[in-house]
Amino acid sequence: MKSFAPTAIVIAVLAAVPLVVQSNATLNFLVVTLMIALAGQGWNILGGYGGQYSFGHAAFFGTGAYVTAILQMRYGVNAWPGFAIGIAAGAALGAVIGALTFRSGLRGSYFALVTLAFAEVLRIVASVAPITGAGVGTLMKLELGARTFQFQSRAAFYWAILALVAVSLVIAELIERSRFGTWLVAVRENEDAASALGVDARKVKTAAMTISGAITAAAGCFYAQYFLFIDSGIAYGTWISVEALLTAIIGGVGTVFGPLAGAIVVKSLGEATRLLIGDAPGLDLIIYGAVLVLVIWIMPRGLIGGFVDVRKFFGRKSVRQVRHG
């Protein structure tokens, strides 16, 4: 049985970063990167392990963000339970969308389309409904303090998002080694065969979508807490659907560390272009799109998969050398 050691080491190393790095800009960059990694891990549970490629994970991100923000601003709910309810709302939405779409047997292109449509409907509703602040968006009150989940120091936010990422990594690990995870992968590889062996594919996929929705919603809740402002274009925009799937695909679908590795690479690339060419609308997304196409083209199993291939390649070579020698 695999141990949790790699996860623990990665988290410990990342947790030490603010002790070395003092720059607010760098910490801000890392916070956003980890937030995207979290959203990507949500996508990865459903898309990577379950093989159901969602093009509308913004639905969960936005729901988490709006629920947290609205509960605090309009109903005076404390930030912590607000955060938890935001996550629960994401899970509930995942369960509902999953139950509806998998009941109809939607797969592949159809599944991608219907998830996209749900995100779009939510975006339009949020852009006109009075409760979300409609076109103006929702601005949250600045009220620093641990009680309100608003920190003066970037490091505190960094540790908070890192804790969430750590939980998501452990969830992915647990899924990987559980019976549920085996079912999920079986459904991904061959749904008909899995069903023939008695796996309730619908239930398994819906459960995966519930977990997936909860994790991506957590990233949305964090976004609201961190930036204290959301509108329909941010919360339910295509950008987050694209970034969530991008990190998982680039890092390696269906691997525990894929989304984290993908987020670091993707965000670093975006930042590097910004430094080299300057800040211009659309530039980072051009790079992301190109990287997406290239990774699928050259490394279909992502960075983690590519890394495993390289290690195997060298491993085999050394065995051969030993034989010949």
Next chain:
Amino acid sequence: MFSAAILIPAVLNGLLMGAIYALVALGLTLIYGVLHIINFAHGALLSAALFAAFFAFKLLGLDPYVALFLMAPVFFVLGYALQRFVIGPASHGDDRNMLLVTLGIAVIIENALLYNFRGDTRTIDVPYAFQTFNLGVTYLAVPRVVGFVAVFVVALALWLLMTFTDVGRAIRAVAKEKLGAQLVGIDVGHVYAMTFGLGTACVAIAACLLIPTYYVNPGVGNAFVLVAFTIVVLGGMGSVPGAVIGAFVIGVVESLSGLFLGESLGQIGIFLIFIVVLLLRPTGLFGARA
């Protein structure tokens, strides 16, 4: 409010808009019918085509209806090349990868447009933009009527191509039975690319017909293509008559719901149709059971 004087123009305008939708949806359904994937780059290609038509007019002084004859072949070649040299090789024959690659291309095109031209909305001024036909009960804008007629010409040409030419036969063969087509010597990669090229050419024609009365910005294709997705799903993926009928239905629904519910809620109406059809009858109204 329910008087004929308001309803008739709304329905007629819905039908005219439906014709343009039909053209966009035709390209989408053609690609789905053969490659069995949804081309998520369709909307971005439409935005690109609208920009091309815009600059053909602004810089070269080409009337959109003249530019059409230039742009359709250019976009055919572009679509062919995209499928043959990028989407095909990049996706390693896996459907899910193909979806992602078209999404990646969409993101690249859309943001390249945004980067180059910013988010500004542009329009062109053609002398006939505000000319109308007087039908007695109402007036119809000349460019919209031209578009309506042109769509039927294109659909007829497409039908002739699919029915009577070798290329059309090869496309239909691959759509029906890919392996069998391969065994009798049809180059499937070539047919895929031809189909993608035809679908992209449809988008270019739609752009030329739209630009006299419409606007262009980097995201404009998206709004359009989501409507086109709805049409294709409603009509049954891969079904050409379904796409045309679905387009007219959606055009009228949009026009009427815009009239009674306002613009943004009218849009939600379309999405709700979309989701309900997908959930209850994913094969659409005219599609065969999968």
